[in-house]
Amino acid sequence: MKASGMIPEQNSVQNPPRADSEASLPISPLAESQTGSQVGSQTGSQTGFAVFPLAEPLQRGLVKAGFSEPTPVQQAVIPAALAGADLLVAAATGSGKTAAFLLPVMQRLLERPAPRAATRVLILVPTRELATQIETHFFALGSYSRLGIGVIIGGASRARQISILRKNPELIVATPGRLLDQLRAGEVDLGDLECLVLDEADRMLDLGFAEDVLAILECCNPARQSLLFSATLHHRHLQGLIGPALREPQVLRIDSPRAPSALIRHQLIRSNDLVQKQAQLLGLLGTEPVRLALVFVNQRERTLELTGQLRAAGHRAAALHGELDQRERERVLGLFRAGQLRMLVATEVAARGLDIPDVDLVVHYDPPPRGDDYLHRSGRTGRAGAVGLAVTLVTAADWHRMDNIRRYLGLELEERVLPGLKASFRIPPKRGKAKGSRSGKPKGAGAQAATAVKPKGRWRDRKQLGRPRGPRSPS
Numbered sequence: 001m002k003a004s005g006m007i008p009e010q011n012s013v014q015n016p017p018r019a020d021s022e023a024s025l026p027i028s029p030l031a032e033s034q035t036g037s038q039v040g041s042q043t044g045s046q047t048g049f050a051v052f053p054l055a056e057p058l059q060r061g062l063v064k065a066g067f068s069e070p071t072p073v074q075q076a077v078i079p080a081a082l083a084g085a086d087l088l089v090a091a092a093t094g095s096g097k098t099a100a101f102l103l104p105v106m107q108r109l110l111e112r113p114a115p116r117a118a119t120r121v122l123i124l125v126p127t128r129e130l131a132t133q134i135e136t137h138f139f140a141l142g143s144y145s146r147l148g149i150g151v152i153i154g155g156a157s158r159a160r161q162i163s164i165l166r167k168n169p170e171l172i173v174a175t176p177g178r179l180l181d182q183l184r185a186g187e188v189d190l191g192d193l194e195c196l197v198l199d200e201a202d203r204m205l206d207l208g209f210a211e212d213v214l215a216i217l218e219c220c221n222p223a224r225q226s227l228l229f230s231a232t233l234h235h236r237h238l239q240g241l242i243g244p245a246l247r248e249p250q251v252l253r254i255d256s257p258r259a260p261s262a263l264i265r266h267q268l269i270r271s272n273d274l275v276q277k278q279a280q281l282l283g284l285l286g287t288e289p290v291r292l293a294l295v296f297v298n299q300r301e302r303t304l305e306l307t308g309q310l311r312a313a314g315h316r317a318a319a320l321h322g323e324l325d326q327r328e329r330e331r332v333l334g335l336f337r338a339g340q341l342r343m344l345v346a347t348e349v350a351a352r353g354l355d356i357p358d359v360d361l362v363v364h365y366d367p368p369p370r371g372d373d374y375l376h377r378s379g380r381t382g383r384a385g386a387v388g389l390a391v392t393l394v395t396a397a398d399w400h401r402m403d404n405i406r407r408y409l410g411l412e413l414e415e416r417v418l419p420g421l422k423a424s425f426r427i428p429p430k431r432g433k434a435k436g437s438r439s440g441k442p443k444g445a446g447a448q449a450a451t452a453v454k455p456k457g458r459w460r461d462r463k464q465l466g467r468p469r470g471p472r473s474p475s
Contacts, residue, residue, distance in 0.1 A: 098133070280418055300321040
């Protein structure tokens with residue numbers, strides 16, 4: 001599904017446009033469940049989304065939004081969520097998981113009207129971008145319904161968000177920090193909550209939201225249904241969230257979280273230094289038929305520096321980092337979606353939650369720190385069945401880290417040399433292990449002799465003391 005050029009206004013409870021209007025669109029003891037492909041094989045003679053017992057407005061919304069066949073994550077999650085089960089889902093970004101949880105919760109709101117209830121569905125997400133993307137999906141899927149949504153995120157007007165909450169929206173999508181502030185101020189009531197969705201839970205933990213999420217869980221109706229989505233189930237702190245959030249959940253693993261998309265080509269370019277990296281980036285942009293490109297760096301300062309260099313070279317570029325206010329962030333993303341900007345230079349804040357189908361090039365200007373980060377960054381291209389390209393610029397200092405990422409993900413990295421921009425460095429040798437044990441004690445037959453206690457050779461033990469003196473006579 002393609003998003004519209006500009007993101008809708010965030011600070012009001014909104015109903016999706018009517019169809020006839022001019023608006024367009026170790027984890028134990030958890031039970032292991034079947035994968036999405038296994039679920040899909042049991043759908044019988046019906047095809048597409050007709051296999052799911054979804055209300056007619058949602059079926060029409062799916063058709064209008066361009067959904068034809070459910071993805072594996074949708075095949076696995078939708079029936080289980082409609083049945084009321086708590087779910088623990090491992091699914092990569094770009095797999096269609098947003099529709100997988102939106103459709104069941106929207107179905108619940110349609111078939112069980114409760115106009116006097118407080119908030120009935122809460123979707124917690126790690127970033128503002130992901131919250132606005134979910135809102136866009138909600139409008140598309142609900143274009144034939146009268147369901148409304150409230151968005152509560154940091155960086156937006158607190159007063160306007162209070163007015164949203166006073167309208168008592170049935171569904172709220174929120175970032176943890178701002179929602180917790182509103183809970184403590186008494187502006188949010190989660191006592192009637194029927195369904196809680198934790199999207200990209202691993203990312204929320206990475207960003208330090210664990211305590212905020214646990215505090216929010218304490219305020220939720222304990223009889224709720226809960227759905228937790230994560231790119232990996234092996235995050236070291238995830239178990240501490242699973243226990244309080246879920247009750248006897250079904251576990252759905254949709255493909256391997258480490259499996260790179262077959263639609264993305266992965267290339268590596270050696271770089272001598274930052275000066276050569278800049279020249280290689282410009283050469284790459286001049287070689288590839290790029291419509292939209294995302295360039296990832298690891299520091300906010302570098303987004304500004306590199307954006308200025310790209311603009312000086314005649315490219316339509318903008319920076320996207322965590323210190324932009326919400327209005328400027330929406331403006332930049334809207335220009336990028338509309339094609340008025342050709343590239344974004346972004347920090348990790350944009351690595352997840354962005355769903356822009358026309359991105360055909362991702363450049364890791366600074367290699368990511370971990371394999372999972374590489375996977376999520378690269379997943380911004382190759383979406384919705386399109387072919388994408390991910391290129392990493394690697395200096396000698398980054399070489400072994402990138403090699404570890406390659407082995408961790410099982411990547412087939414194609415090494416590429418741009419004309420006239422070949423790097424001169426050689427692959428640095430890995431530092432060998434020191435001999436002996438980690439404690440520094442020698443190994444082998446001589447270890448006992450080497451560690452035997454030896455007398456100290458102190459001067460005071462060797463100096464001439466002379467003849468001992470006799471007893472002193474009394475005076």
